[in-house]
Amino acid sequence: MSDQFQCPSCGAPVVFKSPLSISSVCEYCQVMLVRHDRDIRLAGRMAALLEDTSPLQIGTRGSYEGSSFELIGRRKMQWSGGFWNEWRVWLQGGREGWIGEAQGFFSIAFDLKPQPEMGKVDRYFAGQSFQLNGARYVVEDVKDASCVAIEGEFTSDQVLGVSVRSIDCTGDALAYLSVEFDVQGRSRVASGKWFFFGDIPMSNLRQFEGWPVPVSK
Amino acid sequence: MSQPPPAPPAKKPTQLARGFSCKSCGAPVKLLTGGVALSAACGHCGTAVDVNDPNLRVLAQWQSKMGKLKPVIPIGARGMLKDISWQCIGCMGRRERQSGWAWEEYLLFNPYHGFRWLVHDHGHWSYVTMIKDRPNIVGASGPTFRGRSYRRWAQATVVVTHVIGEFYWLLEKDETVSATDYISPPYMLSQEVYPGGSELIYSLGEYTGPEVIRQAFNLPGMPLRQDIGAIQPNPWKERSSVAWKWALLALVVLLAEQFGVLTMSSHTPALKESFAYVDQQPDKRIFASQPFTLGGLTRGVSVKTESMISGGSLDLRLRLVNEDTQRSYPLGQTIARFSGWSDERSTAVSTLSSVPDGRYRLVVEPSNFVSIDPENDTSGFVAALASASPPPQVVPPIPLTFEVARVSDWSPFKFCAFLMLVPAVIVGALSLFYEGRRWQNSDEGGSSATSGNGGSGGFLAFSKDDD
Numbered sequence: 001m002s003d004q005f006q007c008p009s010c011g012a013p014v015v016f017k018s019p020l021s022i023s024s025v026c027e028y029c030q031v032m033l034v035r036h037d038r039d040i041r042l043a044g045r046m047a048a049l050l051e052d053t054s055p056l057q058i059g060t061r062g063s064y065e066g067s068s069f070e071l072i073g074r075r076k077m078q079w080s081g082g083f084w085n086e087w088r089v090w091l092q093g094g095r096e097g098w099i100g101e102a103q104g105f106f107s108i109a110f111d112l113k114p115q116p117e118m119g120k121v122d123r124y125f126a127g128q129s130f131q132l133n134g135a136r137y138v139v140e141d142v143k144d145a146s147c148v149a150i151e152g153e154f155t156s157d158q159v160l161g162v163s164v165r166s167i168d169c170t171g172d173a174l175a176y177l178s179v180e181f182d183v184q185g186r187s188r189v190a191s192g193k194w195f196f197f198g199d200i201p202m203s204n205l206r207q208f209e210g211w212p213v214p215v216s217k
Numbered sequence: 218m219s220q221p222p223p224a225p226p227a228k229k230p231t232q233l234a235r236g237f238s239c240k241s242c243g244a245p246v247k248l249l250t251g252g253v254a255l256s257a258a259c260g261h262c263g264t265a266v267d268v269n270d271p272n273l274r275v276l277a278q279w280q281s282k283m284g285k286l287k288p289v290i291p292i293g294a295r296g297m298l299k300d301i302s303w304q305c306i307g308c309m310g311r312r313e314r315q316s317g318w319a320w321e322e323y324l325l326f327n328p329y330h331g332f333r334w335l336v337h338d339h340g341h342w343s344y345v346t347m348i349k350d351r352p353n354i355v356g357a358s359g360p361t362f363r364g365r366s367y368r369r370w371a372q373a374t375v376v377v378t379h380v381i382g383e384f385y386w387l388l389e390k391d392e393t394v395s396a397t398d399y400i401s402p403p404y405m406l407s408q409e410v411y412p413g414g415s416e417l418i419y420s421l422g423e424y425t426g427p428e429v430i431r432q433a434f435n436l437p438g439m440p441l442r443q444d445i446g447a448i449q450p451n452p453w454k455e456r457s458s459v460a461w462k463w464a465l466l467a468l469v470v471l472l473a474e475q476f477g478v479l480t481m482s483s484h485t486p487a488l489k490e491s492f493a494y495v496d497q498q499p500d501k502r503i504f505a506s507q508p509f510t511l512g513g514l515t516r517g518v519s520v521k522t523e524s525m526i527s528g529g530s531l532d533l534r535l536r537l538v539n540e541d542t543q544r545s546y547p548l549g550q551t552i553a554r555f556s557g558w559s560d561e562r563s564t565a566v567s568t569l570s571s572v573p574d575g576r577y578r579l580v581v582e583p584s585n586f587v588s589i590d591p592e593n594d595t596s597g598f599v600a601a602l603a604s605a606s607p608p609p610q611v612v613p614p615i616p617l618t619f620e621v622a623r624v625s626d627w628s629p630f631k632f633c634a635f636l637m638l639v640p641a642v643i644v645g646a647l648s649l650f651y652e653g654r655r656w657q658n659s660d661e662g663g664s665s666a667t668s669g670n671g672g673s674g675g676f677l678a679f680s681k682d683d684d
Contacts (some may be wrong), residue, residue: 052231053253055329081387082255083269102387104331105349114474127417138351141416174350194349197330207230208328212302 005040007033017072018090021153027058031151032156041201043157054085054101054203055197058152062202067091072097073152075159078168079145088152098190100168100178107168107176108200109192118179118187124167132189137169137177196199233328239264240273249293250308256382260292260308265380265388265584271683272451277390279380284380286644289321289337289440296433298344301330305434307382309510312327313373314393314571315573324384332385335430336422340439341446342430343422343522352399352419352435360406367399367406370447371660375409402448402655412617424448445655453648462643468636474632486521486622487511487577493627494531494583506579506619513623516571520579530612531586531615537569552617568624579619586615 001017010029024032025044034043060071074087084102091097097110116132128139146163162182169177174194181187198214205213233251237245241264244557246257248268252462256276258265288308292297295304303325322345326554334345352362359368374395399406403424410417427439442449461646462593487508494502511518520535530553537546550565 051252053251053328055235080384104327105347140349144373170349170351176349205329209230209232209234211233211328 002172003035003141005033005035005156008040008042015068016153017088018096018153018155019094019135020074020096022054023159024153024157026162027151027156032157032160034217040139052206056085056087056099056101056202057095057206059205060087060202062200064200067093067095067098071152073154075147075154076152077164079143079166080149082147088154092186095113097192098178101123102156103195106197106200107178107192108174108195109178109190112189112191114180115187116189118181118189121165121181122186123185124179130169132177135171137171140170142167142170154202222465222614237268237273240266241273241278247293248383249304250383253328253387254306254324254326254385255618256384256388258380258382258384258388260381261655265384267387268383276388279377279390281644286321286381288321288323288381290335290434290436294383294434294436295431296435298325298333298429299328299431303327303330303333304317305335306414307380308383309381310375310379311375312378315373318373321357321379325381334420334422335425336448337440339444340427340442341429341449342423342425343446343448345420345422347418347420349419363377364408364480365401365404367404367583370398370400370405373660385414389538398447400448402454403450405448424450444658445651446565447655447658449655450650451651451655453651457641457644457648460644464637464641468634471630471633471637477610486620488579488619488621491577491616491618492581495614496586498538502583503577504581504583504619506621507582510574510576511572511621512574513621513625516573517624518546518565518569519570519620519622519624520548520550521545521564521566521622522550522552522568523618523620524615526552526563529553529587532584533565533617534579534582534584537566537572537577537621538580539573542575545580546572547566577621579621581619583615583617583619586674618643 003019005014006012006017007014007026007029009031010026012026014024014026014033016024016035021035023032025032031045032043033040035041054074056074058071058074062069069089070092071087072090075086075088077084081083082102084100087099087101089097089099089108096109100109103139112133124139124140124142126141129139130139136161141166143166143178144163147155147160150160164183165181167179167181169179171177176192176194178190178192180189181186207213226496230551231251231586233253234246234247234249236245237506239246239259242259242262244259244261246259248254248257248286252268255267255269256265256278257268265279266273267276270524286308286663288305290305290308291307292305295302297303304327306322306326307324308322309322311322318451320336323335323337325335326332332347334347336343336345350363352360352367359366361367365459371395375396377388377392382386394412395410397408397410399408405422405424407420407422408417411421430436431439449534464500491505494504496502518536520539522533522535524531529549533552539545546569548567548569550567552563
């Protein structure tokens with residue numbers, strides 16, 4: 001059962017789809033809202049509006065490994081050479097993951113449980129290979145980025161503006177590993193796979209003027 | 218909680234296309250991707266800007282002395298390739314720094330599928346997808362990727378000479394890339410290493426016929442293909458392997474049949490008859506056998522003559538004579554045995570390759586008995602043969618036994634085998650010749666990469682334009 005609130009700023013309905021979410025951005029007035037039990041509080045105003053060029057959007061649905069999912073949150077990351085999007089994926093049954101999306105490349109990943117010890121942040125560089133849980137990975141790129149915009153709901157109210165070092169790694173057969181270090185040097189590791197648009201069936205995609213929306217098989 | 222709530226209603230479609238005036242020359246610059254692509258270069262003056270920067274920060278300028286790039290596929294053109302609708306959003310001229318070999322790369326965009334490249338190299342096109350799965354590069358033999366083995370084709374330092382339109386990264390002037398290409402026609406696997414090893418990009422190109430590109434983008438004409446493209450499919454290769462497969466299969470069948478025939482036809486002789494030749498009696502000098510029948514699966518006939526001849530040699534003229542048609546099949550034999558030899562018998566076997574079924578007689582005319590008595594004549598056989606005069610001594614009767622049997626004949630087999638191998642050999646040679654011409658343009662093909670570059674000054678996509 002999702003929790004529904006009213007935006008204290010504009011009165012629009014605010015829905016928390018995941019029980020793990022504590023914050024949400026009002027989709028009408030872009031204020032940041034944080035929930036406390038049955039209560040919702042204003043926690044600031046979003047600075048930047050998100051551009052709408054991603055083929056995905058909040059509410060895009062799909063199915064992965066037999067479970068249907070919905071995208072419920074997005075953080076836009078900026079680095080010196082551009083942007084990427086990370087979409088929070090809420091799967092049927094309560095499992096959660098991330099879809100990364102940049103320039104037509106997609107990845108889907110789920111946080112490893114338990115989280116492995118990844119050592120120091122500065123030991124990773126592009127081209128390096130390492131073993132993790134018996135699998136071999138090659139570091140694809142290392143990027144310092146910060147979250148410049150968010151929409152949808154999150155498990156923390158400290159998402160916007162957070163700086164990270166993001167390390168993308170590739171294993172065998174399109175295996176994907178994301179290692180993210182925060183400024184305190186704490187790591188968060190998620191594993192999954194790279195995919196092309198169309199490999200994972202999705203619906204309720206963003207529509208673009210003059211472009212046909214691909215139909216999932 | 219386990220079922221996601223119903224999807225919200227669809228929003229209004231997003232408009233991607235927008236435009237701005239070039240910071241340098243004021244010409245209108247169209248943005249087709251709405252900022253998905255990060256850089257845009259003015260088609261008029263070659264000034265590239267960061268499209269997501271509020272002030273359209275200038276990234277680089279490609280005012281080239283080498284003339285303007287005239288794209289074969291116009292920026293903005295749309296076309297269906299691989300069942301996906303693509304829009305050409307950018308065109309980049311690239312050049313191998315050492316050899317000067319130049320080509321163009323067109324960037325294709327679809328808001329859902331992202332980006333692809335069409336690489337145009339002297340009339341040859343390939344559809345290129347950036348890949349995340351890593352090929353398995355082992356030693357110098359070349360990588361294997363998705364079940365195919367690739368051979369190293371070329372390695373070069375590549376620079377960008379021209380840009381028009383939008384690109385998905387922030388363009389930098391004088392960016393050089395070290396590129397290594399591996400081929401397995403119709404595919405090319407490319408590895409690009411950016412300076413300092415900061416980035417390693419793999420892409421997979423697939424040869425695409427110019428007509429496919431022309432029709433997809435509705436273009437009026439295409440630059441002519443020059444030479445053989447690096448990954449142009451060898452039209453003989455498939456045919457060659459098919460021809461060899463069929464030839465070998467047919468050989469196996471033919472061989473099996475041949476051995477089957479051999480086994481089946483190894484039965485008793487059609488004729489086995491004896492005759493005693495007496496040199497001095499003219500009526501005993503010619504032998505005609507009883508009639509016998511030749512039949513069976515094969516056309517070959519063997520005639521075996523055994524003799525108890527001793528101390529000499531006897532020439533035989535034999536004929537198989539068809540009882541009905543009187544057609545005769547002649548052959549000659551010589552039987553010889555010398556008293557010094559340990560063998561009891563002397564045997565001669567002859568084969569006729571094609572004798573039709575029917576009733577036959579064997580007619581034998583022995584002649585020229587030459588006596589050689591090693592005790593008297595130590596000078597040898599040759600001297601004896603040379604003596605034309607008939608031997609003076611009385612020759613005892615010489616018993617002769619004739620056997621006629623059907624045998625397998627290998628000549629039709631050889632003929633069929635030859636017929637089947639001819640196309641396979643020809644097509645195989647054509648295929649090898651084609652590959653030879655292809656590899657002439659490679660770094661690895663014996664000649665250097667520049668040898669294939671002769672006369673490429675008139676690269677079709679460029680023209681001198683000094684305005």
